[in-house]
Amino acid sequence: MTFELRDVSFSYPGSQSTKPTLSNINLSIKPGQLVVIVGSNGSGKSTILTLLSRLYDPTSSPHSILVDGIPISRYCMADLRRATATLTQDHSLFPLSLGENIGLGYADKVNETEMIDRSAEKGGASHCLKKLERGKETRLARTFMRFETGNVRFVTVDEPTSALDSEGEFSLFDHLIQAREGKTMIFVTHRFGHLTKRADLVVCMKDGTIVEAGTHEELMVLEGEYAKLYNIQASAFFDDGPS
Template sequence: MKDNMWSNEFVAYATNPNFLRSRDLLSLAIEQKYKQEVLRGSLEGCILNGEPHIVPAVHLAYPIIELDKAHTALKGTPDEFPTEAYRASRSPLVGICTSLLGDLPLMYYAVNAIMSPNTLSISALAIHQQTVVSIHAAITRITHQGSSINKNLNHIKSLYDGLNVRNSIPDGKLPYPDSGSPTEKGMAISVRDVSFQYPGPSDTRFALKNVSFDIPASSLVVIVGANGSGKSSLVNLLTKLHYPTSGTILVDGKPLNEYRSRDLRRAMALLTQDHVLFPISVGENIAIGDPDCEDGPKKYECIQAAARLGGATEVIQKLDRGLEEMTEREETLCSSPFPLPPGPLKEIAEKVERFTEFSGGEIQRLVASRTFMRISSGKVKLVVADEPTSAMDPEGEFELFEALRKVQNGMTMILITHRFGHLTKHADLILCLKHGELVELGTHFTPHKETGLPHSNCT
């Protein structure tokens, strides 16, 4: 970069790995796009509180602990944005010149006093000096900080607004699983006359209407129905992202709202089509499924096994850095306020923050691997797969659902997909939803009460 940075072409970006990691982990903790993923995975306690009894400090999965490690590793290295670091590293000559220019009025006053001694007044000089210093300081502050005033005020407003937010989902005090729940079995679910309407005045329709059914522990359940039939709404209720408008949901015989939300979500593994990759490495994206897995060869083997079950082995093998490949990174690139012309600087700007672009199917395979890592922890009692293969080909979808079936091992499993033909023959229960209502339930071999055909004909 040239000396006069702001009037010439320039490119500035960060290269310190600890600084980059601290920014990535901070974004994971605070950005809206990761919120739902954090809640469903019950990661919020670790992110906000860094609970060491839940997440040992050796793990690479959760931001607060790793964020502290990244800051410590900086060892006093400035952590300003590149342009701010550049300002701090510049020669003090500019500051000296600025100070001298600010003192010009006082110098003029001194020269005038020398040439006309009779007009000299000590009190007037002191007042003038103080006024010049105050004006100079005020102008300097406004010049260097004025652009951030509005941003800081908005941050402060957001903090105060956040204090007024109240959780509309009741949180219970009962641990899960409690002492009366069998630990070797899956989660038993009973839905009793549940209706649900999404909050807000824009949509008055009910996503679910008077739905009732029972899912015995360790069952394999297939839910079918067209788009908009209420399948995903039902999943949101089971994971306590929403609360029923009316009716009751029982888990292991007790109302869902009596359990602590964090405990309940830790006992669930949810796989949907709207998951996101975290701004960490591919390996960490998978490992975060089971943060209690100790570092070392065992953890590496678990990651590899989860990637194989999720169908992500080939995706990882194609990456230049394999499991160490970053999925994305917080931007630090800053360039001239005007477009860069073709040349070396533009080439640097295009390359410095270019990361691997994952297709929709590849993202779903990596997220599925994270889910298998979570299942391997042995703490999951309910697995829900809500159309997780929307971007996969039929072969990939078949392989994923077959892998889920094979690892069921006593867990309750709810599978939701449009292409359900190969699943219904394995299902202990089939639920068919239509326009928010449960229109049929049974098994693949249970004849329809009117047509005599198997329930797998339900669409």
Template sequence: MFNLKGFAFTSLFALQQSASAVRDVVYILCFGLNPLGETLIELRDIYARFDIENLMKDGDEPYPRVDGKNELKSKGMEIEFRNVFFKYPGTSKMVLEDISFKIKPGQMVVIVGANGSGKSSTFKLFNRIYDPTEGEVLVDGLPLSSYKLKDVRRAMAILRQDHTPYPLSLRMNIALGSPDNENPSEEELIKALQAGGADRFIEKLPKKLDTVLDPVQLSWLNLNGESNDVLKKMVADKEKVTDVSGGESQRLAAARTFMRLGGSGIRLLAADEPTSALDPEGEYELFSRLKEQRGGKTVIFITHRFGHLTKYADMILVLKDGRLVESGNHTELLAKGGEYRRLHDVQARAFISLDDSASSEMTDSKSTSKLD
């Protein structure tokens, strides 16, 4: 039996602490080595990525080209597809087949077609997310692959359908649209927000531009059963997720694009279904402001909706099943009576049906009120 006589309390406390320390070490050895091993493997994989060779080779030619023979006579970018075939890596089906067209500098072009026609795949080729499987994409007369990739992308303002905000404040999310402008003014930010139509809903947020929509979890709270409401509230406020609708998210993306358009050197504005989550009024306003920002730039819109854009386009490219089946302006394509006319009439009938339905409801409502 252990005799505590003459055993100091401090020694007993030290013994208890030592026993706890040994217990913790044993626990870590038994249960902590597996997560440690997994963490080391993940770290190894991160560093291994630096050794992965980029399959998309960078070019040597600076963009835009400025020399005695190729002076910048236009503020827009010329884009040409020559017999382009494309299939996604790891697949066997061609999503684009023998596509050829030429977009002149400063033109406004709209690419239309039913779902699955190849619109977005075309979009991914001219900003070199992918390279063609066969054929060539040319920019200002040279193969796109011959240019320094960062130079070409710096000359583009791209507005995509999908938009995932960064885990930063909305102020920083918008400012990232113009990376060369390290310290944008409040006036520049507000102007971009208004152009994108995002100013109204941001104004309703408690923290406004300082709101972080989806913050990264950086804390772990363990009070061991004790209550600390102030600390809990502090952590909850820091990591609170702010929900926004699809339309609001697209307005944020548009505001970032307008921020980019406010910078220098942009020669191409391209938008892929940027208004899919907006109502007709919001769509009209956004397209109107984007058209106002042309300023000699080449503009390419991809859309499945007609009306706000196609009537004003210099050229419309009509895709069907991965092929370019028609090209021309709105009047010419309607007169042809082909795929464009078919798509146009389908949408027109839908609007006529809605109008007839609304008129019928109003008539029924009036009849009912007379009977009453």
């Protein structure tokens, strides 16, 4: 799926702030691209995913976001939902077995044990099935189950790794990238070092605007906001490492 944002502005309904959450966002995303959106807290990263998933329409104009060249407002909501897989840190679990929770990602195949096991392994939940535990891994595995439908063309990943250690985070991202198969993927993450190096496009945001966009290498050369955030994280990593 391709996305084009043209002078997109947005304020959440009922917001008392005089400043919009997003201001004049212009962004083009090509089909199959891996895009990583970074920035400090409150910069508007997750709000972009909210608009692309059409949980809200832009304040500027419902026609200012194009999907495959067509205004997003013209699409049937159900069609957009079928084509989109969303992974966040607060997905719900239901009072069902772990296998059934994962199987809900593809309800028609909820009893397909091999498919569920494969999704569980990719999402890091295979040990949970054995130990009968519940948690974040089950939510991650459910997203991989969605991929099995063959309908998913767009994947949004919004801060899903806050509860994962570095090894678990790397494994999750690696499995997601391996599962791309032409899907357009957009990641929002506050721990972005190794992921941004593999991205086709890195979008750096600050105060509701895009301040930089390019590859990791291009943005590091600029020595701007992205390089500052990257170097802060790199310094913290080495400071916390073994002496």
